[in-house]
Amino acid sequence: MGNDSGGAVAGRVVAVAGASGLVGGALLARLSADPGVARVHALVRRPLDVESPKIEVHVTAFDRLPALPPLDEVYLALGTTIRVAGSQAAFRAVDFDANLAVATAAVAAGTKRIGLVSAMGANAGSRVFYNRVKGELEDALSALPLDALVIARPSLLLGDRDRLGQPRRAGERLAEGLDRWLRPVIPARIRGIAADDVAAALAAAVPQAQGRQVLDSARMQGAARG
Numbered sequence: 001m002g003n004d005s006g007g008a009v010a011g012r013v014v015a016v017a018g019a020s021g022l023v024g025g026a027l028l029a030r031l032s033a034d035p036g037v038a039r040v041h042a043l044v045r046r047p048l049d050v051e052s053p054k055i056e057v058h059v060t061a062f063d064r065l066p067a068l069p070p071l072d073e074v075y076l077a078l079g080t081t082i083r084v085a086g087s088q089a090a091f092r093a094v095d096f097d098a099n100l101a102v103a104t105a106a107v108a109a110g111t112k113r114i115g116l117v118s119a120m121g122a123n124a125g126s127r128v129f130y131n132r133v134k135g136e137l138e139d140a141l142s143a144l145p146l147d148a149l150v151i152a153r154p155s156l157l158l159g160d161r162d163r164l165g166q167p168r169r170a171g172e173r174l175a176e177g178l179d180r181w182l183r184p185v186i187p188a189r190i191r192g193i194a195a196d197d198v199a200a201a202l203a204a205a206v207p208q209a210q211g212r213q214v215l216d217s218a219r220m221q222g223a224a225r226g
Contacts, residue, residue: 032050154198
């Protein structure tokens with residue numbers, strides 16, 4: 001049984017932070033189609049055009065996040081690049097600060113289950129800034145009082161960024177081309193993975209997981225078809 005600001009409802013009440021992104025959008029579609037989910041709160045930085053009566057869109061500034069309604073699950077898919085953000089500090093403000101702010105607000109509202117879109121190579125001790133920030137976020141979330149934290153660490157994310165108006169990351173087109181040609185010989189753990197597979201794996205794992213669980217690309221490949 002989940003609750004929202006309108007009172008008790010039958011089914012789970014969940015939130016997706018970063019619902020306009022590649023994985024966030026796939027999560028939004030998958031969760032809103034789940035008969036076990038009654039309401040999906042989409043937390044975004046800009047207006048989002050959706051039609052499902054289950055979805056409630058909240059355009060918000062994540063550095064001034066309002067109190068959240070009671071939620072059964074929260075999915076964190078906020079992310080950017082240093083190129084788009086403009087600096088390491090601006091990148092960290094999104095990938096670390098904004099995600100942690102949502103998680104902290106959700107826990108304060110009673111949430112005990114979180115799913116996180118992280119990255120392959122995430123490690124708080126890494127010399128690579130991107131991987132270090134991702135690892136620091138994983139560690140910060142692991143310190144929260146949760147029943148379940150499911151961390152997805154995808155390799156190269158595959159999906160239609162052009163449709164979302166998102167710039168491709170440096171070398172992404174080349175990497176996607178190499179992935180297509182060499183896919184049969186690339187180990188599944190580092191092979192490119194569809195955003196919908198990541199969303200499917202998280203949506204399946206978060207409601208039933210216990211403790212901290214890490215999903216790499218090998219475990220998530222084909223999840224959308226399973």
